[in-house]
Amino acid sequence: MNREDLFAAMTEIKDEYIEEADPGRTVLTPQRRRLRTYLGLAAALALVVGLVAIAGKLNLSQTKEAAFDEAGIEEEAPAAVEPGLAAQSDGYIDDGQENEATEWPAEEPAEEPAEEPASDSPEAVEESVVEGELKETQESENGSEKGKQDQDEIQRPEKILWNGTEYSSTGEVLYESPAGFADAGMLSAEAGAEFYADDPASSGYSVYTSEDNADKLYLAVPEGFLCYAK
Amino acid sequence: MLEDAQIVQLYWDRDTSAISETDSKYGRYCSKIAINILQSTGDAEECVNDTYYKVWDTIPPQRPASFPPFLGKIVRNLALDRYRYHHAQKRNGRMDVLLSELENCLPAADIAESALEAGIVTDVINEFLGGLNKQKRVIFVRRYWYSQSIREIAKAFDMSEGQVKSVLFRLRNGLRAALEKEGVHV
Numbered sequence: 244m245n246r247e248d249l250f251a252a253m254t255e256i257k258d259e260y261i262e263e264a265d266p267g268r269t270v271l272t273p274q275r276r277r278l279r280t281y282l283g284l285a286a287a288l289a290l291v292v293g294l295v296a297i298a299g300k301l302n303l304s305q306t307k308e309a310a311f312d313e314a315g316i317e318e319e320a321p322a323a324v325e326p327g328l329a330a331q332s333d334g335y336i337d338d339g340q341e342n343e344a345t346e347w348p349a350e351e352p353a354e355e356p357a358e359e360p361a362s363d364s365p366e367a368v369e370e371s372v373v374e375g376e377l378k379e380t381q382e383s384e385n386g387s388e389k390g391k392q393d394q395d396e397i398q399r400p401e402k403i404l405w406n407g408t409e410y411s412s413t414g415e416v417l418y419e420s421p422a423g424f425a426d427a428g429m430l431s432a433e434a435g436a437e438f439y440a441d442d443p444a445s446s447g448y449s450v451y452t453s454e455d456n457a458d459k460l461y462l463a464v465p466e467g468f469l470c471y472a473k
Numbered sequence: 474m475l476e477d478a479q480i481v482q483l484y485w486d487r488d489t490s491a492i493s494e495t496d497s498k499y500g501r502y503c504s505k506i507a508i509n510i511l512q513s514t515g516d517a518e519e520c521v522n523d524t525y526y527k528v529w530d531t532i533p534p535q536r537p538a539s540f541p542p543f544l545g546k547i548v549r550n551l552a553l554d555r556y557r558y559h560h561a562q563k564r565n566g567r568m569d570v571l572l573s574e575l576e577n578c579l580p581a582a583d584i585a586e587s588a589l590e591a592g593i594v595t596d597v598i599n600e601f602l603g604g605l606n607k608q609k610r611v612i613f614v615r616r617y618w619y620s621q622s623i624r625e626i627a628k629a630f631d632m633s634e635g636q637v638k639s640v641l642f643r644l645r646n647g648l649r650a651a652l653e654k655e656g657v658h659v
Binding site: 246247249250251254258260262264265266 | 501505539541542543545553556557571573575576578592598599602607614618619625629
């Protein structure tokens with residue numbers, strides 16, 4: 244059996260696997276795209292929550308003012324109605340007096356829109372949205388920070404053996420492909436078995452040096468891809 | 474465009490329009506499989522034409538439950554035969570790379586021959602694929618069944634090429650372990 248036989252043996256795998264992987268019809272949700280979708284949904288949700296909070300705040304302030312106004316009426320209305328007390332006690336309320344008494348609190352809600360625009364105006368809403376976005380961005384940044392922390396928690400070997408030479412970790416981690424590296428391979432595979440010269444590191448490259456030579460090794464953990472530069 | 478069952482019925486009715494209907498619906502699908510293996514448009518075209526005649530000869534008596542994999546298997550086998558035929562004369566870099574990747578999955582020759590004949594290898598591959606999550610399975614099948622390039626797979630999954638290589642490396646090791654587990658020792 245040679246490699247072509249193994250390739251041929253694969254021809255007869257289950258139809259469902261072939262259909263599932265059909266490049267023309269399989270719609271997959273790649274991890275990053277899915278992550279982007281989640282982030283987009285989270286941002287939208289944060290926006291909605293922000294708007295709801297703003298609306299709630301407005302309602303609350305309106306309710307408070309209304310409550311305050313009502314209290315004001317209760318406190319001040321007697322003084323305002325006082326001249327009509329005699330009439331009231333007579334069981335007669337003059338329409339004009341009643342209107343006068345009820346008109347005063349009615350004026351306040353009319354003033355509210357004039358005072359409130361500060362928080363209700365489009366500029367204010369926009370400002371709040373921007374704040375929400377900023378907060379979201381900060382959260383994202385915190386998330387990426389956390390991601391980096393997770394990366395740092397990856398077990399990185401202190402020493403590695405490559406081509407018979409021992410290399411020690413410098414503790415440095417590169418999150419971009421090291422410049423000018425000359426070669427790459429799999430640390431765990433036999434020398435020459437796997438070579439991926441353009442392999443990008445998804446988990447960062449740990450940097451290693453040796454006392455025996457000036458070579459620097461860059462190990463992508465946990466993939467095990469290795470490259471070196473002189 | 475006809476439904477697959479209608480196309481199959483055309484074959485059963487010995488209606489030659491079955492071939493044009495197949496070509497219309499699955500010509501591109503078959504060509505892609507053949508091109509990925511042969512790396513030659515001309516060879517792939519001939520291979521796809523051979524596929525239609527093979528299907529014509531096979532249906533009836535067969536009535537495939539799922540038509541695309543049925544076609545795909547035929548075109549893949551024919552493309553592989555053609556690859557083997559041409560391989561002595563010329564090299565096919567991409568296919569060579571793909572096959573070299575599979576070398577570290579290979580079991581020992583003597584045991585593997587009998588296992589291959591008994592269909593055990595295919596059973597092990599099926600079982601191995603069944604144990605993977607969908608994404609890994611699709612990556613494996615796209616690479617080693619559809620012979621897609623690393624770049625195509627990476628693009629489809631929005632992954633880096635290195636990540637795809639990493640996944641495939643682990644999958645190949647997994648397949649070798651699965652073969653060993655079934656008594657096919659490396």
